[in-house]
Amino acid sequence: MMHPFSYAKVADVDDALAAGRRGGRYIAGGTTLVDLMRENVERPAELVDITALPLREVTATSGGGLRIGALVSMADAAAHPKVRATYPVVAQALELSASAQLRNMATIGGNIMQRTRCTYFRDVTAACNKRRPGSGCAALDGFNRGHAILGASDQCVATHPSDVAVAFAALEATVHLLGPDGERRVAFADFLLQPGGTPHQEQALRPGELIYAVEIPAHPRPLKSGYLKVRDRQSYEFALTSAAVALHVRGGVIRAAKVAAGGVGAVPWKLPAVERLLVGERPSEALWAEAAVRAADGARPLRHNRFKIELLKRTVERQLRIVGGMK
Secondary structure (H helix, E strand, O other): OOOOOEEEEOOOHHHHHHHHHOOOEEEOOOOOHHHHHHOOOOOOOEEEEOOOOOOOOEEEOOOOOEEEEOOOEHHHHHHOHHHHHHOHHHHHHHHOOOOHHHHHHOEHHHHHHOOOOOHHHHOOOOOEOOOOOOOOEOOOOOOOOOOOOEOOOOOOOOOOOOOHHHHHHHOOOEEEEEEOOEEEEEEHHHHEOOOOOOOOOOEOOOOOOEEEEEEEOOOOOOOEEEEEEEOOOOOOOOOOEEEEEEEEEEOOEEEEEEEEEEOOEOOOEEOHHHHHHHOOOOOOHHHHHHHHHHHHOOOOOOOOOOHHHHHHHHHHHHHHHHHHOOO
16 A cells, blocks of 8 residues: 655756755656555655656767766667667667566666665565664575675675666766756766665765766777676566676777676676776687686675676676677
């Protein structure tokens, strides 16, 4: 049974920020928030419909970067010629997310804000520090096959579910915010928060702030990129592991490498150790295998997800081969 709430549709950014200041929750596609409200996981007093705001453009930035408006749908972003031509890893991550119907509704801003699919988080009878701080984490001693092996804590071991967030993490994107104090930019690596001792604090948003765009910086060209997702079934399933890879190869040498993993971390997990091993080297099967070993550095598996360590290494190695041109 859903709890009573008020609803307001805003026409401009100023009205949206005013509603945010009084505690309203922003909603666009609603593909996550409405579900959580139905399950009584979320109980906002006010919903602020922001679908009329002018945040639906994909634009090129100077030097070859891209800015994607927060209200661009996942489907439109994946199909956009600039996204497909410039950063295929983003388009592929979006196309491997959810169902076609959900991709038509869900937005880029909402996607990176979505909350974990941990079954204990969504079961209001289970202990969950993310849902009710101080109540404990049922996943620690429960069935934790799908949970995090990187970036978790003794307070929370849930994974972040977004696919495109993994691509944004690899490409070192920036989140553009508007709030009561004006405009602010936050590096994607700092936007999604690791649980630590405060797992209920999931994003670096200040009260009333609104996401208005995600910007991917310019990267050296030519740049080959792609996204690989490993899951239990091919249709509408969240990742057990995934890998977003972008490589700049010039003169037969890897000049730049951007790599991140999904399905294994409390947040999309950048892999700097893998990147460092690649830069300055010539592509080879031996190099991909050597670099992929470092993908699981620091992993802390749980009772049921130790398999993710080897699966992560193999996923990263396979995607390095695909993007690097050695399938």
